[in-house]
Amino acid sequence: MSGPAVRHLYVHVPFCRAKCDYCDFYSLPVGDDGSARRRMAEYIEALHAEWAATAARYDVQHLHTLYLGGGSPSLLGPELLDRLLAPFAPLLSARSEVTVETNPEDVDDAFALWAAPGIAVGAAADSRCPVRVSLGVQSFISSLRAALGRAAAADPEAAFTRLRMTGCENVSIDLIYGIPGQTLADIARELIKVAFLAPDHVSWYELDLDHATPLAWRLDSGDRIDDDDDEERAAMYVRIVHGLEDFGFRWYEVSNFAQPGKRARHNIAYWRGRPYLGLGPAAVSTVGATRWRNRPDAAGYAAALDEGPEPERDYERLSVADRARERLFLAARMGAPVSLTLIAPALDEAAVEPLAQAGLVSLRGGTLTVTRKGRYVANAVCVRLFRDSCI
Amino acid sequence: MTDLAHIRNFSIIAHIDHGKSTLADRILEITGTIDPRDMKEQILDKMDLERERGITIKAQAVRIAYTARDGQQYQLNLIDTPGHVDFTYEVSRSLAACESAVLVVDAAQGVEAQTVANAFLAIDNDLEIIPVLNKIDLPAVNVPEAELEVHELTGATPEEILRISAKTGEGVVDVLEAIVQRTPAPAGDPEGAPRALIFDSVYDQYRGVIAYVRVVDGAFNVREQVDMLGTGQTAEIEELGHFGPEMVADKRLAIGEVGYIITGVKDVAQVRVGDTIVTHKRRAAERLPGYRVVQPMVFCGLFPTEGDKYDELRDALEKLALNDASLAYEPESSRALGFGFRCGFLGLLHMDIIRERLEREYDLELLATTPNVEYHAIVTSGEAVIVRNPAEMPDEGVIDHVEEPYVRASVLVPTEFVGTIMELCQGRRADFVDMQYLSPERVQMHYQLPLSEIVLDFFDQLKSRTKGYASLDYELSGYRQSDLVKLEILLAGEAVDALSLIVPRGAAHARGKALVQKLRQKIPRQLFEVAVQAAIGSRVVARETVKAKRKDVLAKCYGGDITRKRKLLEKQKEGKKRMKQVGVVEVPQEAFLAVLEIDSSGKTR
Numbered sequence: 003m004s005g006p007a008v009r010h011l012y013v014h015v016p017f018c019r020a021k022c023d024y025c026d027f028y029s030l031p032v033g034d035d036g037s038a039r040r041r042m043a044e045y046i047e048a049l050h051a052e053w054a055a056t057a058a059r060y061d062v063q064h065l066h067t068l069y070l071g072g073g074s075p076s077l078l079g080p081e082l083l084d085r086l087l088a089p090f091a092p093l094l095s096a097r098s099e100v101t102v103e104t105n106p107e108d109v110d111d112a113f114a115l116w117a118a119p120g121i122a123v124g125a126a127a128d129s130r131c132p133v134r135v136s137l138g139v140q141s142f143i144s145s146l147r148a149a150l151g152r153a154a155a156a157d158p159e160a161a162f163t164r165l166r167m168t169g170c171e172n173v174s175i176d177l178i179y180g181i182p183g184q185t186l187a188d189i190a191r192e193l194i195k196v197a198f199l200a201p202d203h204v205s206w207y208e209l210d211l212d213h214a215t216p217l218a219w220r221l222d223s224g225d226r227i228d229d230d231d232d233e234e235r236a237a238m239y240v241r242i243v244h245g246l247e248d249f250g251f252r253w254y255e256v257s258n259f260a261q262p263g264k265r266a267r268h269n270i271a272y273w274r275g276r277p278y279l280g281l282g283p284a285a286v287s288t289v290g291a292t293r294w295r296n297r298p299d300a301a302g303y304a305a306a307l308d309e310g311p312e313p314e315r316d317y318e319r320l321s322v323a324d325r326a327r328e329r330l331f332l333a334a335r336m337g338a339p340v341s342l343t344l345i346a347p348a349l350d351e352a353a354v355e356p357l358a359q360a361g362l363v364s365l366r367g368g369t370l371t372v373t374r375k376g377r378y379v380a381n382a383v384c385v386r387l388f389r390d391s392c393i
Numbered sequence: 394m395t396d397l398a399h400i401r402n403f404s405i406i407a408h409i410d411h412g413k414s415t416l417a418d419r420i421l422e423i424t425g426t427i428d429p430r431d432m433k434e435q436i437l438d439k440m441d442l443e444r445e446r447g448i449t450i451k452a453q454a455v456r457i458a459y460t461a462r463d464g465q466q467y468q469l470n471l472i473d474t475p476g477h478v479d480f481t482y483e484v485s486r487s488l489a490a491c492e493s494a495v496l497v498v499d500a501a502q503g504v505e506a507q508t509v510a511n512a513f514l515a516i517d518n519d520l521e522i523i524p525v526l527n528k529i530d531l532p533a534v535n536v537p538e539a540e541l542e543v544h545e546l547t548g549a550t551p552e553e554i555l556r557i558s559a560k561t562g563e564g565v566v567d568v569l570e571a572i573v574q575r576t577p578a579p580a581g582d583p584e585g586a587p588r589a590l591i592f593d594s595v596y597d598q599y600r601g602v603i604a605y606v607r608v609v610d611g612a613f614n615v616r617e618q619v620d621m622l623g624t625g626q627t628a629e630i631e632e633l634g635h636f637g638p639e640m641v642a643d644k645r646l647a648i649g650e651v652g653y654i655i656t657g658v659k660d661v662a663q664v665r666v667g668d669t670i671v672t673h674k675r676r677a678a679e680r681l682p683g684y685r686v687v688q689p690m691v692f693c694g695l696f697p698t699e700g701d702k703y704d705e706l707r708d709a710l711e712k713l714a715l716n717d718a719s720l721a722y723e724p725e726s727s728r729a730l731g732f733g734f735r736c737g738f739l740g741l742l743h744m745d746i747i748r749e750r751l752e753r754e755y756d757l758e759l760l761a762t763t764p765n766v767e768y769h770a771i772v773t774s775g776e777a778v779i780v781r782n783p784a785e786m787p788d789e790g791v792i793d794h795v796e797e798p799y800v801r802a803s804v805l806v807p808t809e810f811v812g813t814i815m816e817l818c819q820g821r822r823a824d825f826v827d828m829q830y831l832s833p834e835r836v837q838m839h840y841q842l843p844l845s846e847i848v849l850d851f852f853d854q855l856k857s858r859t860k861g862y863a864s865l866d867y868e869l870s871g872y873r874q875s876d877l878v879k880l881e882i883l884l885a886g887e888a889v890d891a892l893s894l895i896v897p898r899g900a901a902h903a904r905g906k907a908l909v910q911k912l913r914q915k916i917p918r919q920l921f922e923v924a925v926q927a928a929i930g931s932r933v934v935a936r937e938t939v940k941a942k943r944k945d946v947l948a949k950c951y952g953g954d955i956t957r958k959r960k961l962l963e964k965q966k967e968g969k970k971r972m973k974q975v976g977v978v979e980v981p982q983e984a985f986l987a988v989l990e991i992d993s994s995g996k997t998r
Binding site: 012071205207208209210232233235236237239240256257269272273278280284285286287288293295318324327328331332335356357360362377378379380381382383384385386388390 | 919920921942943944945946947948949950951952953955956958959962963965966969970977
């Protein structure tokens with residue numbers, strides 16, 4: 003083991019029960035025929051091969067966070083999940099964060115019972131790392147889930163309760179606002195559910211129609227969202243932030259809220275510009291100035307790793323200014339202070355003063371912080387802060 | 394060389410779309426001047442823009458050999474003229490080079506404002522008028538009605554009025570015969586000191602300026618030394634010849650003939666339309682009548698939408714000005730729009746053409762400010778300050794009074810619209826002069842009104858309120874004192890020079906209010922609340938607020954999304970380049986056009 007230290011690992015599990023209309027992650031619906039398990043086994047084998055080759059190039063003695071995203075990783079079931087995690091378990095410790103994404107329809111007793119006690123990690127046989135479960139609720143209101151084109155009819159509340167009853171102590175839920183037909187009253191209803199269920203962490207995203215999903219096509223997102231619609235979404239956003247804060251959640255990133263001590267450490271690593279490795283089709287890695295993305299092709303992925311050490315990848319070289327811009331906009335989203343020296347290559351210094359005057363950023367001890375007020379308009383603040391010439 | 398008795402110089406004049414170019418095409422075809430294989434529509438209009446818009450911008454000339462019914466061969470010189478009011482002076486010089494004018498009137502439309510204006514120009518130049526009713530092949534024509542109007546206008550008897558279809562060719566030979574029979578042969582002194590009238594000039598990048606001339610006295614030879622009497626330019630004739638319709642070099646251009654002279658002079662401003670060319674050896678002292686340097690009447694700022702294209706814009710203007718002595722431009726710097734040029738034009742069409750040519754031929758994207766006229770601000774010291782840009786208007790405190798250009802406008806309408814026109818003119822500060830019936834159905838009304846009203850929207854209003862039946866012609870009649878104020882627009886407390894307007898005091902409130910409302914709609918929400926105000930001096934007359942953005946965030950951002958999100962923000966930054974930064978406010982370019990969307994009563998068009 004040599005090379006730069008990497009402490010964060012993402013594993014992409016490209017299987018789901020059925021593709022949802024708003025989803026732009028890479029995944030393949032699996033049928034009920036026997037071929038599904040065979041493909042999953044092949045995938046795990048390929049993943050381990052990719053890991054073996056990758057691990058040899060970096061210092062990965064310890065992993066602070068491991069994130070199983072998808073798709074719907076819980077579809078693998080306890081046996082395959084254990085098989086998948088086998089090479090990583092020795093690198094984790096009881097203080098690591100292991101997150102597994104799941105969807106309400108995939109939370110059966112077996113999965114809940116697998117997740118609840120955590121996984122055996124490290125050298126000592128009795129050391130366990132808790133599993134953090136991220137549950138893709140999207141909405142507690144069934145008509146809105148239907149509007150999103152969610153294929154499954156499972157009740158997210160029941161899934162959440164099942165996780166809690168079996169003993170899962172760290173559960174995050176994903177919610178979406180800005181769904182066509184969603185009203186401010188609906189947001190209040192979602193908030194009441196959140197208060198009642200008391201998850202440890204909430205990711206509440208605005209529906210993103212910017213790219214190629216069936217929902218975006220259906221809504222013809224080519225048209226600019228009009229001003230009234232924007233106003234409505236702004237009101238929802240404000241209501242969400244205030245509502246969750248009233249329940250003790252900390253608004254620690256534009257779309258993320260956590261109870262004390264329950265922030266998502268894996269995501270924070272992304273946002274602080276830490277190096278991370280990603281395995282599996284469509285997974286992205288960034289180490290230093292290099293970012294690469296495995297091709298989003300499960301069959302091609304398995305085939306390539308059958309033959310050689312690496313899947314097909316697209317590489318991106320990040321310039322000094324690229325990295326500075328990323329540091330700036332990611333810090334802005336968290337309201338975290340960022341060193342002026344670090345972002346200097348991307349910064350239009352003349353823009354800082356008027357923004358500070360308006361209370362959108364603050365300067366202290368050589369750092370710049372996007373304020374709480376500025377976080378609501380973090381995009382526009384960053385665009386204003388970016389220097390012209392470096393693009 | 395053709396003897397004088399067999400030369401006929403004529404032009405064709407008409408209102409737009411009455412068939413001038415079609416008649417010219419047929420004449421060239423019938424006389425075999427153009428090979429049928431080379432024939433295309435509007436053959437004399439060489440610019441793409443002319444063909445697309447169906448207009449003539451530059452004058453053209455062509456020599457036609459025609460064997461008449463009397464068996465004799467004649468040299469006919471057709472001078473094609475621009476028809477639009479913006480180019481009245483050019484038209485008058487082209488007409489001065491002729492002895493007759495074929496007046497084409499669409500038999501279905503009847504006499505229109507430009508028909509009248511051009512007919513009077515021809516009469517002023519002592520031309521024989523050959524009236525022609527065109528489009529008689531169309532079913533909707535009213536020949537007797539149109540004949541009556543033409544008679545009223547020219548005094549021609551029904552027998553003298555020809556009836557043709559330029560499209561089918563019917564009657565075109567009769568037009569040629571009428572040209573031969575009714576056009577006086579050129580007068581002048583064949584042995585006198587040589588004089589030639591310049592009726593147009595164009596710039597060729599290889600040969601310099603090409604002067605289009607009509608020889609009035611004597612003859613010119615290659616290699617002769619010549620002078621331009623108006624500009625004082627001296628040069629040697631490098632080449633001369635006639636148009637066939639391409640340039641055909643000759644050794645000599647003699648009295649009565651129409652052709653071209655190339656001297657190697659590189660500047661069109663030295664070879665001006667209306668000037669007189671004389672020879673050095675036998676120098677005629679007297680200039681031909683009618684020479685003047687035309688002055689631009691309409692001004693606007695032209696700015697590249699991308700700031701770094703300033704040099705390209707300057708080069709393009711230089712090149713266009715080579716060919717267009719009436720285009721004026723000088724550098725202008727606007728706090729809001731950066732560096733550009735304040736350009737002067739003969740009129741709105743001229744402005745449109747120049748702008749379109751800059752964008753098309755030079756691939757420039759331009760932002761044009763609201764056009765305005767030239768004001769004269771008489772300050773308390775008695776001095777007159779020339780104001781071609783509203784931002785240059787002196788402070789109200791030092792102004793004694795302001796004068797603005799007025800025009801004498803002639804409006805031709807069917808009688809049913811007389812009330813409509815009176816109503817329109819009342820709202821446009823127009824003074825009624827008189828009214829004449831051209832026929833029981835059509836009337837010509839004269840008004841004195843500020844040119845600025847025409848620049849604003851008078852013509853559009855005229856057309857829309859009369860369902861397109863009214864036609865308009867006008868000429869500058871002088872400066873008059875008016876009660877005008879400078880209306881300034883302030884964004885977040887800062888005056889935006891490019892949005893300043895000079896307006897009648899009485900209309901200032903309504904215009905200011907409409908303008909700030911429009912701007913509020915055009916300026917997107919910003920990070921800060923932005924006050925949009927209209928002010929006269931220090932007095933705010935209207936105010937609107939652009940509210941601050943409440944939310945502008947991207948949704949989730951995972952490891953794999955970082956590049957995409959960064960690029961999205963970078964793209965937005967790139968998009969801001971098309972915004973103009975005015976103080977702390979980012980203003981989209983369209984906002985600067987908001988002024989154009991407000992009519993003089995303050996309503997949105």
